[in-house]
Amino acid sequence: MVYGIVSLISLVVLSYDRYSTLTVYHKRGPNYRRPLLTVGGIWLYSLFWTVPPLVGWSSYGLEGAGTSCSVTWTLRTPESHSYIICLFIFCxxxxxxxxxxxYSRLLHAVKQVGKIRRTAARKREYHVLFMVLATVVCFMLCWTPYGVVALMATFGRPGLITPIASVVPSILAKTSTVINPIIYIVMNKQVRHRHFVLLRIMKSYGLTF
Structure with missing residues (x-):
């Protein structure tokens, strides 16, 4: 679950980065400390919300067909319910x-400057914006069914969600970590080029499958 929260919070940071980049026009010099602190903060935030079940606030257990582990959504205790409510609010x-x-502010800004001639740098920003939007949409399509099923299992009547019915949303949620790299490779020329370079290097050393 920690990887799912890391992915979501990373998308939040990316959305704010696109917002600040396209709406704040003053140039800034390279600052490598800020991205490192941001990545560290994302992981700390994710761990903050995934460690509590290990120390008694709710618990972890097998889900679906018993092939994966997650929060015990069907545990009907005040502690479990309070944790799940906080988890869904803050994560x-x-x-x-x-x-x-x-993104609503970004789309409004793009609409306002739509008639202005775009520079090459501005076009690149729009391309990055579209790529991040595609990543967010795919993430939502992967995780929303899982979230709905989890809430139904938590607050619905016992047995409402069968193990078989929970398998597909669970698998769909886990595919979100695979979709992001695919989007970056397909839509980002630099990432795609470096990916092919890496594959050629691996092939030269006989590391490809």
């Missing part, structure tokens, strides 16, 4: 609202 609802706000 799904609030991040999604932030992304919606940032």
């Amino acid at each position: 799904f609802g609030l991040p999604v609202l932030i992304m919606v706000y940032c």
